[in-house]
Amino acid sequence: MPKETAGVSTKDTLRLWLRVLTLHNMIEARVRRKLREGYDVTLPRFDVMAALYNAPEGMSMGGVSRRLMVSNGNVTGIVERLEREGLVHRRPQPEDRRRHLVRLTDAGREAFEEMAAEHERWIANMLSALSEDEARRLYELLGKAKRSVLESYGEEES
Numbered sequence: 001m002p003k004e005t006a007g008v009s010t011k012d013t014l015r016l017w018l019r020v021l022t023l024h025n026m027i028e029a030r031v032r033r034k035l036r037e038g039y040d041v042t043l044p045r046f047d048v049m050a051a052l053y054n055a056p057e058g059m060s061m062g063g064v065s066r067r068l069m070v071s072n073g074n075v076t077g078i079v080e081r082l083e084r085e086g087l088v089h090r091r092p093q094p095e096d097r098r099r100h101l102v103r104l105t106d107a108g109r110e111a112f113e114e115m116a117a118e119h120e121r122w123i124a125n126m127l128s129a130l131s132e133d134e135a136r137r138l139y140e141l142l143g144k145a146k147r148s149v150l151e152s153y154g155e156e157e158s
Contacts, residue, residue, distance in 0.1 A: 020142075027126055034122055039115055044070070046119070048078045049104065049112040052088065058103030060093070087111060 028043070035041045051067045052059060059067070065075045079102055082088040087108035090100040104112060127135065150157055 020145075027123070030126065031119065031122060034118070035115065038118065039111075041115065044068075044074065045078050045082065046112075046115060048075060048082065049087070049108065050116070052102060052104045053109065053112050053116070056103065058101040061100055061102060064102065082108065 032043045035043060035046055047068050048064060051064050055063075061072060061075055061079065064079070065072045068075070079088055079090065083090055086105055088102055089105050090102050093099045093101050130138065147157055
């Protein structure tokens with residue numbers, strides 16, 4: 001017999017997790033395809049540009065890696081390609097010339113803004129069956145679920 005947790009069976013929580021995972025995978029696959037078809041851009045590249053867009057003063061390579069929770073090696077390859085295309089600029093940090101500060105160029109900001117606007121429309125379209133109230137409630141419930149996961153491991157929300 002399934003164990004009960006806060007009134008919900010473990011089988012039901014497993015079904016819930018599978019539903020969330022399936023939804024995530026469906027949306028991510030569509031976003032990846034649309035970025036590739038519309039902009040010839042990968043999702044990791046879009047994510048690096050998003051991180052840099054939100055840090056107009058620039059970020060260290062390690063900072064980008066931490067923000068995206070990926071290895072420095074992954075970020076380095078993406079940044080090198082973006083730099084060759086004139087979308088980012090890297091410069092050594094004065095206090096440690098082995099470390100580089102990376103920021104979007106004006107062309108990189110423009111390209112990201114165009115992709116981000118489309119990305120927002122894609123997501124809105126994919127979730128358009130939800131009413132405003134349903135979307136707000138789902139957002140709140142997912143936040144509660146996130147806090148539950150963090151608390152189960154003694155962590156705090158970031």
